[in-house]
Structures are given as structure tokens and as C-alpha cells.
Amino acid sequence: MASKLIKDYFRTDKLPHIWCPGCGHGILMRSVAQAIDNLGLDKDKVCIVSGIGCSSRAPGYMDFNTLHTTHGRALAFATGVKLARPELEVIVVTGDGDCAAIGGNHLIHAARRNINITTVVFNNNIYGMTGGQYSPTTPTNEFGTTAPYGNIDKPFDIPALAGAAGATYTARGTAYHAKQLTKLVEKGIKNKGFSLIEGISICPTYYGRKNKKGSAVDMMNWLKDNAVDIKVAEKLPKEKLEGKFLIGEFKNTTEPEYTEEYMKIIERFQKER
Amino acid sequence: MSKAIEKKANLQIKRDLCKGCKICVQFCPKDVLTMEGGKVKIKDIEKCIECGLCELRCPDYAIFLGGSEDEE
Ligand SMILES: Cc1ncc(C[n+]2csc(CCOP(=O)(O)OP(=O)(O)O)c2C)c(N)n1
Ligand code: SF4
Ligand code: SF4
Ligand code: SF4
Ligand SMILES: [Mg+2]
Numbered sequence: 001m002a003s004k005l006i007k008d009y010f011r012t013d014k015l016p017h018i019w020c021p022g023c024g025h026g027i028l029m030r031s032v033a034q035a036i037d038n039l040g041l042d043k044d045k046v047c048i049v050s051g052i053g054c055s056s057r058a059p060g061y062m063d064f065n066t067l068h069t070t071h072g073r074a075l076a077f078a079t080g081v082k083l084a085r086p087e088l089e090v091i092v093v094t095g096d097g098d099c100a101a102i103g104g105n106h107l108i109h110a111a112r113r114n115i116n117i118t119t120v121v122f123n124n125n126i127y128g129m130t131g132g133q134y135s136p137t138t139p140t141n142e143f144g145t146t147a148p149y150g151n152i153d154k155p156f157d158i159p160a161l162a163g164a165a166g167a168t169y170t171a172r173g174t175a176y177h178a179k180q181l182t183k184l185v186e187k188g189i190k191n192k193g194f195s196l197i198e199g200i201s202i203c204p205t206y207y208g209r210k211n212k213k214g215s216a217v218d219m220m221n222w223l224k225d226n227a228v229d230i231k232v233a234e235k236l237p238k239e240k241l242e243g244k245f246l247i248g249e250f251k252n253t254t255e256p257e258y259t260e261e262y263m264k265i266i267e268r269f270q271k272e273r
Numbered sequence: 274m275s276k277a278i279e280k281k282a283n284l285q286i287k288r289d290l291c292k293g294c295k296i297c298v299q300f301c302p303k304d305v306l307t308m309e310g311g312k313v314k315i316k317d318i319e320k321c322i323e324c325g326l327c328e329l330r331c332p333d334y335a336i337f338l339g340g341s342e343d344e345e
Contacts, residue, residue, distance in 0.1 A: 002287070003328060003337035015290060018332055022294030026332030178329050204294075217299045220330070 009043070011063050017090035019054060022216020024175035026090035026163040028122050029058045031178050031199065035065075035185035041224070047088045049078040051103060054129045055095035055122035055201070072102030075110045077232060078117050086259040089189060096123040100136040100156050107196075111165035114193040115258035121158055121196065128143040132206030143210045159197050163251040166191035170251040177222035177247060184249060187203070193257050199243075226261065283323035283339055288312050290335035297336050306336075342345035 002012050010033065010073040027180050036046060046064040050056035052071035059066035064090070069077040074092045082090045092099075098254040099107050099121050110117060126144060134144030134151045139156065141150045149193050159170035169191035173181030181199050188195030202208065230248035233241055281307060284305070293311040304326060305314040315321075328337040 001292075002334055004284075004339065006334045006337075010334075016292070019332065021292035023332055026334070027330055030329075030334065124287060175332075176330070195291075200321075216294045216296055218299070220296055 005030070005033060005037060005253075009037065009063055009152070010061050014061050016074050017061055018057060020151070020203075020205045022202065022204045022219075023054070024108045024124065024199075024203070024216075024219075025055055025058065025122050027175040028055075028181065028199040028201055029061065029093070029177050030175075031182045032058075032091065032120055032185055033062065033181045035189060038092075038182065038186055039189060040108070040199045041089055041189075043055035045088055045215075046091065047078075047081050047085075048091050048093060049074050049081065050093045051095070052129070053095035053098045053099035053127070054203075055093060055124070056098055058093040058122070072098055072104075073106065075103060075106040075117070075119065076099065079106075079110060079113075079115055082115055082117055082234060082259055083262065086116075086263065090118070091189065092117055092119040094109045094119060094121050095128070095135075096121060096134075096137040096158070097127045097183050100158055101162070104136070107162060108165040109225075111167040111194050111196065113258040114166055114168055114255045116192055116194070118188045118191075118195045118197070120161075120188075122201045123158065123198050124201040124207055126207035128206055138207075145206075145210070151238065159196055159228060166194065167196045167257070168253045168273035170197075171195075171249045172198040172200065172245075172247045174227050175202055175225040176220050177227060180229075180247065183246070187249065187252070191252065193255055200247075206228045215255050224226055281318050283324045284315065284318060284321055284327075285311055285337055285339075286315065287335045289335045292333050292335075294332060296330050296332065300330055300332070301327055 043135045048059040049067040050059045125137045133146040136156045139150045163170040171184040177207045188197045227247045228244045230246045266268035291312040298306045303320040305321045
């Protein structure tokens with residue numbers, strides 16, 4: 001009734017999912033499941049946490065321990081889960097609005113603590129669920145229902161933001177480059193610390209329509225033509241990178257991890273008892 | 274409705290899951306697929322090289338390699 005991957009890791013009775021035709025979120029969600037499968041993780045030892053948004057609906061379809069929380073608070077709940085059950089592999093699925101607007105503070109502080117959580121942002125440059133309001137990643141001069149004359153804000157670079165705040169692993173992939181995204185999510189999960197992987201999604205219904213980006217296929221072609229791998233970009237002259245965006249691994253370092261540091265304190269006092 | 278199509282390459286389609294976005298059709302390197310009645314259809318299975326790109330990028334998990342009929 002479905003491919004092995006889908007049968008093994010999804011609640012198939014909940015399919016088809018609610019996402020629009022051509023929505024990139026389905027591709028990204030599959031990549032996350034593929035990464036978990038490639039790592040051979042025990043399903044019962046994985047907890048997937050989300051906030052609110054189209055993207056945040058993902059855990060409803062994924063057959064793991066799952067937690068669908070409140071808007072912007074996925075990382076706050078995930079931090080609680082991780083501290084209570086450090087043996088769990090905690091993965092947050094969130095949107096650009098969920099993690100960089102209302103949840104922006106939770107994001108920078110989770111990153112600062114370097115807590116062992118892997119965050120996968122489904123970035124479609126818009127608030128999809130609520131009908132196309134601009135988000136912190138809507139490019140300058142583009143349109144949203146709340147930016148009818150064009151957005152005057154500058155967009156966040158979410159992996160750069162997380163990296164600057166202290167995340168030890170940051171990367172970006174896209175719905176078109178789904179195989180690479182799977183690898184990046186795998187590496188993010190393996191990193192012992194806070195990992196942030198941005199998956200550039202496509203929202204043909206709101207972001208696409210508002211900005212005349214064409215069909216889902218047109219938007220996938222745009223990702224194909226405008227994403228440049230960071231390793232390739234290093235060898236390209238600046239002019240060639242005009243209007244392009246980078247994908248690949250941006251940061252991969254090692255720092256003390258929050259739950260381990262926390263446990264050290266607990267152990268210290270337990271010994272003294 | 275959700276009858277699996279099994280031919281030379283073991284490419285299966287779940288028409289009830291397909292939302293007709295055409296992503297698989299467009300990015301199939303061998304032009305194996307087409308659309309019919311707003312849903313994906315196999316045009317020429319002989320050309321399929323089982324690369325799995327359709328499965329990789331289908332947002333709705335409606336097309337995939339492998340599996341068998343008796344799972345229905
Ligand atoms: C506290 C609160 N404020 C606002 C909302 C309304 N709301 C629901 S989803 C959403 C934005 C979602 O955008 P994003 O995280 O980018 O997800 P997408 O739908 O684009 O995948 C907003 C503002 C809410 N549910 N709760
Ligand atoms: S509104 Fe946009 S993000 Fe939400 S399901 Fe539709 S295409 Fe996807
Ligand atoms: S497996 Fe590859 S060649 Fe075969 S239909 Fe899918 S994309 Fe085309
Ligand atoms: S990619 Fe999936 S949903 Fe889109 S047309 Fe192909 S089979 Fe249908
Ligand atoms: Mg969004």
C-alpha cells in the first residue's frame with residue numbers, strides 16, 4: 001500500500017496528508033524519515049516535536065513518539081523532553097514563522113546552550129497555514145498578504161543566526177536537493193549538540209501565488225537553478241553568485257553539550273549524599 | 274482505484290494519493306511518466322531506469338519503486 005520507507009515510518013492511515021498539491025513539506029518530511037532510517041535509529045527512542053503551522057503538522061504523520069505543541073514553542077517543549085529523557089533522539093520539525101518569528105528566542109537560546117536537539121526548519125518564506133503573511137525569511141521586496149506593497153524587512157539567514165548563537169552544526173538543503181538534505185539531517189542527528197538544518201520548501205499556494213512564482217514544478221526548477229553548493233561557491237567568482245543562495249554544511253564543531261553538563265551537576269550532588 | 278501497476282521496472286503508483294503536482298513527470302530523467310485525468314500515469318515503463326527520483330521528490334508518496342501486489 002506504500003513504499004517500505006513510508007510503511008515503516010509513517011502513520012499510513014493518516015495519508016494523504018493535508019498539504020496542498022506540490023507543497024514541498026512532504027518531500028522534506030520524507031527526507032527526515034530517510035535520515036532516521038539510514039542511521040538505523042530505534043523508532044521508540046526518537047521523539048519528534050513541532051509547533052504550529054503547515055510544517056508543524058509533520059509529526060502527525062510520522063510514526064514515532066510525537067509532540068505537536070503550541071506556536072513557536074517546539075524548542076521549549078523539546079528542551080523539556082531532552083532533559084527528562086536524555087536518551088531520546090529529539091528532533092524538532094518547525095517552520096520559518098514557528099522558529100524564527102514567534103519562536104526566535106527559543107531558537108537562539110537552544111542554540112546557545114548547545115543542547116543535543118536536531119531542528120529541521122521547513123522554510124517556505126511565508127506563513128502558509130494562516131494564508132500567506134510575510135515571515136522573517138520573506139525576501140525584501142516580495143509580497144505577502146501583510147506586505148501588499150512589498151516587504152521592506154531584510155530576511156533572516158536561519159542557519160547563520162543559529163550558528164552565531166552557538167549551534168554546533170548548521171546546514172541548508174532544499175526540497176529539490178532531497179538526497180543531499182537527507183545526508184545533512186543525518187549529520188545533524190549525529191552531532192552531539194544543537195543542530196539546525198534548514199530545508200528550503202516550496203509553497204505554491206501562498207508564497208508562490210503571491211509572488212508569481214508559477215507552478216510547483218516552476219518553483220522546484222527555481223531551487224535547482226539558484227542553489228549553489230558551498231563547496232562549489234568557494235571556487236566561483238562573486239558575480240556568479242549574484243542572486244543565488246548557498247546549500248550544504250556551514251558549521252560543524254564540538255562544544256560541551258547541555259544535558260551532559262546538567263547531568264554532571266546532578267551526579268556531583270548525588271555522590272555527596 | 275489504488276490498484277498497483279506492476280510492469281518491467283517495479284514502479285508503483287497510488288492514484289488515490291497522487292495530487293497531480295507533476296513534479297515526478299517533470300524531473301524523471303527518462304520521460305517515463307505523464308498525466309491523465311489530473312493524476313500521474315506511466316507512459317513508457319520500458320524506459321524506466323529505476324533511478325528513484327520520482328519517489329524521492331513526490332510530496333505525496335504516491336509513486337515508488339519496489340513493493341508487491343499482495344500488499345493491497
Ligand atoms: C500564539 C499564536 N499566534 C499565532 C498563531 C497563528 N498561526 C498559526 S500557524 C502561523 C504561522 C506558521 O508559519 P510557519 O511556521 O512558517 O509554517 P508554515 O505554515 O509556513 O509551514 C501562525 C501565525 C497561533 N496559532 N498561535
Ligand atoms: S499553504 Fe503552502 S505550506 Fe501550507 S500546505 Fe499549502 S503549499 Fe504547503
Ligand atoms: S524511477 Fe527514475 S526513470 Fe523510473 S519513472 Fe521514476 S524518475 Fe523516471
Ligand atoms: S509527484 Fe506524486 S503527487 Fe505529484 S504528480 Fe507525481 S505522483 Fe502525483
Ligand atoms: Mg512558513
